[in-house]
Amino acid sequence: MxxxxxxxxxxxxxxxxxxxxxxxxxxxxxxxxxxxxxxxxxxxxxxxxxxxxxxxxxxxxxxxxxxxxxxxxxxxxxxxxxxxxxxxxxxxxxxxxxxxxxxxxxxxxxxxxxxxxxxxSRAALTVVIPTLKGASVLLDGGANMDCPPDMLRQFALMGSAYAKGVLEKNNPKVALLNVGTEEGKGDALRKETFKLLKECPINFVGNMEARDLLYGEQDVIVADGFSGNVALKATEGAAMVILNSLKDGILSSLKSKIGGLLIKDSLKNLKNTFDYKEYGAAPLLxxxxxxxxxxxxxxxxxxxxxxxxxxxxxxxxxxxxxxxxxxxxx
Amino acid sequence: MxxxxxxxxxxxxxxxxxxxxxxxxxxxxxxxxxxxxxxxxxxxxxxxxxxxxxxxxxxxxxxxxxxxxxxxxxxxxxxxxxxxxxxxxxxxxxxxxxxxxxxxxxxxxxxxxxxxxxxxSRAALTVVIPTLKGASVLLDGGANMDCPPDMLRQFALMGSAYAKGVLEKNNPKVALLNVGTEEGKGDALRKETFKLLKECPINFVGNMEARDLLYGEQDVIVADGFSGNVALKATEGAAMVILNSLKDGILSSLKSKIGGLLIKDSLKNLKNTFDYKEYGAAPLLxxxxxxxxxxxxxxxxxxxxxxxxxxxxxxxxxxxxxxxxxxxxx
Missing domain, CATH: 3.40.718.10 (Isopropylmalate Dehydrogenase)
Known part of the structure; x- marks a missing residue:
């Protein structure tokens, strides 16, 4: 090779x-x-x-x-x-x-x-999300802005193949990023895509909400590049602001500095869990x-x-x- | 009253x-x-x-x-x-x-x-976001799924009036939720909306990325209900997972439990900063x-x-x- x-x-x-x-x-x-x-x-x-x-x-x-x-x-x-x-x-x-x-x-x-x-129809940007249960992948992560339903179907198939081959998931769970979990939720694009995904030869598990991204219950998350990118950046931003605010709080007094030393391992574990560097890189599919x-x-x-x-x-x-x-x- | x-x-x-x-x-x-x-x-x-x-x-x-x-x-x-x-x-x-x-x-x-x-054309669901700099509002938070550009323009005007009247911002900064900050970024909806917002009698400050939501630099964030809802839920989910994982980590050993007690005030401050309950409720505009x-x-x-x-x-x-x-x- x-x-x-x-x-x-x-x-x-x-x-x-x-x-x-x-x-x-x-x-x-x-x-x-x-x-x-x-x-x-x-x-x-x-x-x-x-x-x-x-x-x-x-x-x-x-x-x-x-x-x-x-x-x-x-x-x-x-x-x-x-x-x-x-x-x-x-x-x-x-x-x-x-x-x-x-x-x-x-x-x-x-x-x-x-x-x-x-x-x-289009190459997709796959993004690895570090979750509580290991890695999930989201695609498209921001390469394709205006996606018709069939493009999302293609992302689902490609993402499933990737999760199988690289993340070693046997029967990867593929979910559609949406505003609610029930069928029929979302905009016209999601409603149409949901129908297409049900017919695909993959393990389509239905809609998922963006609040569940870091739990890692799903292996492949399908989104148009716009909302996929929004979901990734909102997640990243919130994690960053929370961790930085916590750090600032810990550094603000002697007492909390000592406390910070005592929970150092927990903080390190937390950082490791959500460290994208563990997962290295992802393909353009x-x-x-x-x-x-x-x-x-x-x-x-x-x-x-x-x-x-x-x-x-x-x-x-x-x-x-x-x-x-x-x-x-x- | x-x-x-x-x-x-x-x-x-x-x-x-x-x-x-x-x-x-x-x-x-x-x-x-x-x-x-x-x-x-x-x-x-x-x-x-x-x-x-x-x-x-x-x-x-x-x-x-x-x-x-x-x-x-x-x-x-x-x-x-x-x-x-x-x-x-x-x-x-x-x-x-x-x-x-x-x-x-x-x-x-x-x-x-x-x-x-x-x-x-449509009533908008305003959602208050607790940020490092107080409250921002995002609309639409998930009520209107398929929004044409003019609907987003209406959200911008209504959001600006709300921020002025209730959040006591003199000249509220109104931003368009997008995948990048430069003009020309995003999907067709964002490109068209950007042009409309430039012509509005409000303080339109341009695009913003979802990773900046919790910094609170902008007062009013304009989004279609789909991506607005995704941004809010991704933010909420990430904050929740990080804080819960931290809590679990702290409770996992005696040493870190003591550490946890010493940083209790910092954690409480952090929780207060991002507590939506401080902001109570928001209107359908x-x-x-x-x-x-x-x-x-x-x-x-x-x-x-x-x-x-x-x-x-x-x-x-x-x-x-x-x-x-x-x-x-x-």
Whole structure:
């Protein structure tokens, strides 16, 4: 297995990406080609135990910024790490591509360069949600704004295949994000989608409310990109504000500082439970080859975990599973 | 000022509603008519200092359950507390109606019985969000599922009038809930609404992301009922899960239990900051007379606070302010 790893455009710089990848290589028998500033990367690689024959380079210092218009940037900046990586991914020798760079550019690139699977209307951004019961995935996480019901049906099928292949759920529970749990709830899009999902060859468990996201009872949560993104950001924001306010409160007096020390382990456990870094990265589903997006602020551990997910995705050939769902449709 | 208070259909029973109302009457010079089981209510009223001449009754034991189809229930159960209260509200002698009962029934009743103001297409469910900087309001909180851009414009105008009159914001900041802050972000509905809001005679500050809801930088958040409801429930769910997990963690060992005692004040402050009960109740905006919805699980304090909000709403004649926005439209 040979993977392309984009070392550019990440919040914490190329070092954590290279180190996280090397840590992974100590455990997984993969080959890697780093995309980025070769000389700099080599200085880190020098000190590793990993066999240098398993490591290659594609030298570039150009990358696409988060602020750039994605499609335009993909077309114009041919030597930027994302289009360069994706063009290489089209070659048979490569099995997957991982990037911490611009989500929009990765999505536009995956659509324009990697291209979609037959009968799939749009690539979906899968987002992993750390929950009380492990990982759930939500899709679409914000890539596709105006989704018709059939697109949500496609997300459901692709998400189910992903949960089966990578999250190791036997019969993944697929739920539709809605404002209530009863059938018939929601807007026109949800009502129509509900009907379609009932007919799908997946374990559709019905509607779920956004307040239940962190309980993790469902494995795959289906949403249009707008409300999916709203649900994810509201969850993230609330968790952040609560934890920061608690921290400020603890630091406000000597008594509570001592208390804070005594509950340190509990706080740490809590942080670990909801730490997305444990889950590393998630794929853009619906394209012809594995394209993974890791969080912009990923650390070494997140990169190592993200590559694990990609390896599992490739080993279990999730893309073939997705293809099967759609090949009879025309 | 004479208010109708629905004592039925609340999670915690009629007692907390009656007691909360009486507590309010000790501070505010209002008259109240309780709707509910007169004999039971009178037993609580007997023990109050409040002048009995300020208190009246409309006797009924019927109410609309949360599970009933709202419009049907409003039409059929004429003697249920909500339709009964709203029919009375149409009389000149009454100035406002507050209920903890079924949101759907209250909304259907407000539309069918109280009726909408001229040029307003739908009544909106206003929801108060407790934030780090006090209260914000979001509308629509889940009453209107498929909203065209002009409906969102109406929500913005009504929300601004409410924030001015009740939350005492001089020049309330009105924001559009979206997936990014830049203009041009979001789905077709958001793009079109953004253009309309720029032309409104309000302090429109642009898009906001759901992750910023609890920071309270914005006073009025405009959303369609679907994504507004998703944002509120995701926020509520995340806060709940984090706080409960923390509690479980603290209770898991003797050391952390002691720690928990030492940070008790910080935890209490945190809980108070984000306690919706401080803010009591919020109105259905766009109807001809004040109709307020309090949380189903309101306690005495929430009812007392909710009536305060309604008194302010009536005193500052928010409905006339809303009317002014729409009277020139045809």
């Amino acid at each position: 040979k993977l392309l790893i984009d070392t550019l455009g990440a919040d914490k710089g190329y070092e954590v990406i290279v180190k996280g990848t090397l840590n992974n290589m100590l455990k997984n028998e993969i080959e890697v080609v780093f995309i980025g500033e070769e000389e700099k990367i080599k200085k880190i690689v020098e000190n590793t135990q990993v066999d240098k024959n398993r490591i290659g380079y594609i030298n570039t210092s150009e990358y696409i910024e988060n602020t750039e218009e994605p499609t335009l940037a993909i077309r114009r900046k041919k030597e930027a790490s994302i289009p360069l990586g994706l063009r290489n991914l089209n070659e048979d020798e490569f099995d997957g591509f991982l990037s911490c760079g611009s989500t929009g550019a990765l999505l536009a690139g995956a659509t324009l360069i990697t291209k979609r699977l037959p009968n799939i 619906g394209v012809k080859k594995p394209v993974f997006k890791a969080h912009g602020s990923s650390d070494e551990r997140a990169i190592e975990a993200g590559i694990n997910k990609m390896v599992k995705f490739i080993d279990n050939d999730v893309i073939s599973d997705i293809k099967k769902y759609f090949e009879e449709e025309n | 004479k208010l109708l208070i629905d004592t039925l259909g609340a999670d915690k029973g009629y007692e907390v509603i009656v007691k909360g109302t009486l507590n309010n009457m000790l501070k505010n010079e209002i008259e109240v008519v309780f709707i509910g089981e007169e004999e039971k209510i009178k037993k609580i009223v007997e023990n109050t200092q409040v002048d009995k001449n300020r208190i009246g009754y409309i006797n009924t034991s019927e109410y609309i359950e949360n599970t009933e189809e709202p419009t049907l229930a409003i039409r059929r159960k004429k003697e249920a507390s909500i339709p009964l209260g709203l029919r009375n509200l149409n009389e000149d002698e009454f100035d406002g109606f507050l209920s903890c009962g079924s949101t759907g029934a209250l909304l259907a009743g407000a539309t069918l019985i109280t009726k909408r103001l001229p040029n307003i 766009g109807v001809k007379k004040p109709v307020f919805k309090a949380h189903g699980s309101s306690d005495e304090r929430a009812i007392e606070a909710g009536i305060n909000k309604m008194v302010k709403f009536i005193d500052n004649d928010v409905i006339s302010d809303i009317k002014k926005y729409f009277e020139e439209e045809n």
